[in-house]
Amino acid sequence: MKREPPFKPHPTKPGEYLINLAGAVLMAGEAAYGNPAETTPEGQTAGRALIARFLAEAAAHGFKQGEILHALLRRNEPSARLVNLATDAMDCMPMELRNRIIEETFNSQAGSPVYLPTTGAVQPDPEALDPRFLAAGRELARIREEQGEEAVHLPENAHLLAAMHTHAPPELKSAMADKARAMGLLPGVTHVDASGRPVYSLEQVAATLGVTVEEIEKLTVEHADELEALGGVYTGPVHPLQ
Known part of the structure; x- marks a missing residue:
């Protein structure tokens, strides 16, 4: 079975990339265990929290190589094995759970740090994000909660997905691109x-x-x-x- 790559070139936005949960965890690993100068103590803590939740959820759904994956994340050296294990762990989870983890990461309560490593300062809290990005994410979460996962992808909701991609934080787009290049995925x-x-x-x-x-x-x-x-x-x- 072919693995879904953690980062994909955006089909309509040159130079931008789409990310799945495995990609978010790889980036969290860089924030948690990479160069401290490229994040903040709060970013390191948030990155480790996402990794801990990811590993716990994957184990609960049958993933057996969590200790190896965690060790590779801590080593913070890009490799095909790291990518494959992160993707396999993600694939153990149902799609609804994957989406919920991502939504809760980026639509967190005010004051929670954004964990992604950037070339500049880590964004301090969600209030600094584009409100259109947050509003679209919350509306999609509401639709999923009330109507189910399939409703999110109905034509009438395409504008919300578009808003999420268009107004995503520049730091997220930059970090995705850097990580994807480092792993030879672009x-x-x-x-x-x-x-x-x-x-x-x-x-x-x-x-x-x-x-x-x-x-x-x-x-x-x-x-x-x-x-x-x-x-x-x-x-x-x-x-x-x-």
Whole structure:
């Protein structure tokens, strides 16, 4: 069975990336056990708290290699084994639980630190985040609570998913990109758009994710409403890197 990569190039936003729970845990590991100068004591604590919850939930759902995964996170050295174990642990959990952990991490109570490592200061609390990001996340949480997981992905709610991606914290986008590059999970940058942002072909994305171009094309059809809400697939001019 193919593993879902923790970071994916955004299909419509050049230079931005989508993250799943395994990716969030990998980034939490860097905050918790990486260079202290790149986070805060509160960020380290929050990162370790997310890792502890992730490992406990994974163990409760049958994951047997939690001690090994924790040791690799503490070592803080990117490797395929670390990525695979984090993904396997995530795959033990039902989708509803994964989504809930992510939502509770980013829609935490005011005053809770954001754990993600950044090139600058760690954002001190959710009040500093774009309110549109938080509002969309809370509305999606309400829809999931009242109508179930499938309702989140209905066409009429695509604008909420778009808002989450569009207004996500720049620190999150930057940290995702840095971590994905460190782990060799992104295509090499060969072309940019008119603004100088990296763009990727379907062939590049498919090769990196270990799937076929046809599978990527199928996904764009299945998620057409969400992609349209995000601005559609980029079809503008591209320029090779000099």
